[in-house]
Amino acid sequence: MIANIDYQVFQWLNDFAGKETFLNVVMRFFAERAEYIMIIGIILYWFTRTNTNRMMAIQSLIATAVGFGTSALIANFFYRDRPFVAHVVNQLIPHAANASFPSDHATAAFAIAMTFYIVRRREGKVWLLFAALIAISRVWTGVHYPTDIIAGACLGMVTAWGVHKVCHNWKFANQQLQACITLYEKVEHKILPKKHSREL
Incomplete structure (x- = not known):
């Protein structure tokens, strides 16, 4: 029944690829290239050089890695x-004709977007729309079923929430991440001039 x-x-949405062909270029971009924009977002937040954004950037990468690992086990x-x-x-x-369930693209996109939303609500809504x-686009372009992306999205969001909670509430984890940031900043300050930036 569910299948x-x-x-x-899937068929209803994928049929648009044969009808609304003017959107296919956009959908191809989102299916293949849009995640690079999310990576650029992580880099930009990191280089705002605020502790909050750097902690958020690290958490988004951890959430993505955990999401990928969990996705591989499920597959x-x-x-x-x-x-x-x-x-x-x-x-x-x-x-490639590999496992379809769950969608790694949806997992990564929502792990990153949800982490951004938890820390920066206003901008996070835009990132969640971008992830959606x-x-x-993965269904539109014919490489995933709707339940693949729903499962991936849920996995990404749950992972992001879990990683944030662990990093925020577990003192040891928070200290380790903070130590990594501090170590990086010591190197950074030797290479780049320190700029005073306000918390965004």
């Missing part, structure tokens, strides 16, 4: 073929 509904929603136990393996689809981007477009 049937999942495929019907081993609940293997699912890609849509283009089992069906005739509008496939707009090349992709990445997830939807």
